[in-house]
Amino acid sequence: MNSINTPRRLLLASALLAAGMLLPQFANAQGTYPNRPIKFVVPYAAGGLPDTVARIFAQRLG
Structure with missing residues (x-):
């Protein structure tokens, strides 16, 4: 059971990291x-x- 959840957790962690890296880019694009x-x-x-x-x-x- 643990070996099945490990790839899923890795994929989820990678997706969250990628989304977190893109968020500041959207905040700067809004302007004043x-x-x-x-x-x-x-x-x-x-x-x-x-x-x-x-x-x-x-x-x-x-």
């Missing part, structure tokens, strides 16, 4: 996110607490 401005909508009146918190949050986002 977001690549356009984000619209931040606050459904409350200007000058209130939700508006103030949203403005602070938007400044920290960039």
Whole structure:
């Protein structure tokens, strides 16, 4: 039983290693996110607490 599982484990380990080596390549290909401005909508009146918190949050986002 152990001799049958050994090739299967070796194949699985090789496949996982190959997949792990390709993952950083896909991450670098995505580029910067977001690549356009984000619209931040606050459904409350200007000058209130939700508006103030949203403005602070938007400044920290960039």
